[in-house]
Amino acid sequence: MTPYLIVSALLFSIGFAGVLTRRNAILVLVGVELMLNAANLNFVAFWRHGPNPAALDGVMFVVFAIAVAAAEAAVGLALVIAIHRHCRSGNVDEASGMKG
């Protein structure tokens, strides 16, 4: 099970790094998706090697998470479009309105 977790950790770290370093809002969103899927991978790995593999509960979690993530991606994209409209750019550095 360790290899799965390592892949998952790598996937999460890559996604997190993308979220933190990318300037393009869409690529930030892509990073968020990678982090989400790292978590999904963890679910599946823990279920497959867990105490009760016959219960299918890990898969159920993941299927729901994917479905919700699809909706979340739609919301995220809408947000990106809104920010783009507001700031006239896709660059997240420009969206610094939270600074007091």
Next chain:
Amino acid sequence: MDRIVEHLWIIPALPLLAAGIIALLKRPHRKAAAALAIGSLGLAFLVSCVAFAATLHPAAGAGTVRLTHNFAWFDLGESTLRLGWLLDPLTAGMLVMVTFVGSLIFVFSVGYMAHDPNFTRFFGFLSLFAAAMLGLLVANNLLFLFMCWEVVGLASYLLIGFWFQKPEAAAAAKKAFVTTRIGDLGFFLGMVWLYHGTGTLLFYDKGAGCLEQGAIASLVAQTTLGGMAVSTAISLLLFCGAAGKSGQVPLHVWLPDAMEGPTPVSALIHAATMVAAGVFLVARVFPLLGASAAGLPADGHVPHTAALAVVTWIGAITAVFGALVAVAQSDIKRILAYSTVSQLGYMMMGLGVGGPAVGMFHLLAHAFFKALLFLGAGSVIHGCHGEQDIRRMGGLRKAMPATFATYAVGMMALAGFPLVFSGFWSKDEILHAALAWSPSRLPFALGLFGAFLTAFYMIRQMWFVFFAPSAHPAARHGHDTRPDAAAPHDSPPVMTVSLAILAGATVAMSLLATPVWPWFHAYLGGHLDHLHVGWDADGAVLATMALSTVAVALGTGVSWRLYSRSATGTDAVERLVPRLFGALRGRLYVDGFYAATVFRLNRAAATAFDWIDRFVWGSLAGSTAWIATGFSWLGRLLDDAGINPGFDAGCAGTRGTGRLVSLFQNGQTQRYLRLVGGGIVAIVVAVAWTGKK
């Protein structure tokens, strides 16, 4: 009967209403103003007549009619302030006189003030005056009387200074106001003391009023400074107010100067009504003045108390003083003014020696003939185009016949010509009472001398104005030389009608107080039902009549002889006794004396206080300010050196920390996430590290 006294307030309310409406009228509404003023006072006259009729028939055995109506005005803490109306013969007689004379003078004013641009304002003031005067008469409460008294003073001030653009008029108004205020201070103190002593200011309140047996007995019983009864002290304080208002020596100085006002004002306020308010006050509080250890003064018997003695002496001195000064004046109105001072002295003397009936009859009689004389003088001034100096008149007998005839009636009444003039009988009563006054015969002698002088100065005035060869340029040269020198003319009917009515009233009043039928005495004394026609006078009455007739005849004869033979332009008395005449012309230097003493003292005190203010208090205040400034400098130094740097350092530290911390906050989510990520990594590493051990 009770309904009448309950509604007595209508009498002062009518002119008050008129005054209020006139105050809102615009200047050009002259007719409306005059109609309102005359109409309201005429109505008040009718109501007064009804009230007068109610006092004519006392209930059997009740003596004087005395109707009161008291009501609560407002509560002050525990005590209730109560006002009331009072209707007795004293009030009723005055009400009829004031409204009657007032109406006639209002009518006269329409003619006299016809060319004045401020006609409307004039009638507003007159109405205000009438309202206050009538309020003063109906008051059954000394406080209400005092309030009206002050409003009367205000109206007098406004009307003396009616032509305020004339500096003399403005100064005279101020003088009148300030001088009467000195008397009013005494009045006020007396009132406060009376309230303190009796707990009420109602005159009559079913036995609980301050002029009734109980209250006065307690006041007589207490003594104050020098063993004087409290009732005497209060009486003297109240008399101060009366003396100020009624121009008694030594507070008379304002009255002659008050002649700067329009002549109808002089007639109404400074001859007939307002100056009589002081006499009325003394008559009103007569029970207080006459109270002695023996009790209240009974009807027909006048006690000898200290307060009444003061009233008598002041009155007698004023009577002679005014008459003496009047001899040497040359302004037609000023002569009448000093004559008023003198007659007011007679009234006071009458009150002192003979009680209210004697003093009040002279007041009422005087009101009619003095109003007549003043209006006559106004008519003369009007006809002579503003000339007031009698030496520059003369020969007006032919030019102004109506004025001459009525003026002669007034003159003879004032001088006390026998039998058909009210002035003779009223003065005679005073002299008769003075003759019977046991403490001293001197007031009687002074009164007799005053009667002689009165005849003397009135004849002098008559001669100069009506008989002397005309001093008028138009009459002398037979043609007009200057446009303002038009020949004297008689006044329009609106003025002469008033004169004729007043002359008639003057003669008619003489019937009311003869020894044959002493109606007025009986009316005021409350024994009308015992009145009968018949001769029951004793020898003293006859002797007084004879003596006063001789005095009048002597005054007339001497004056006529002196003046009819002298050349125009000079005064016969002046030629005979120039120094005495100069002293009299200078009003016996009373004004000068005040200027030299009271004014100078006042000015010196003001200068001294100014100096003290400037240097003592000023420097004290200045040094205090310097000390305060020193302390503030010290405080500022401490602040600058000690407290501010500490604060500054603290602030700089805070600012630096803030700047450092704010570096992390740039509004970018990624930066924050980066910190969160770093934090998590650090925690994970720490957990893993510790978990390993």
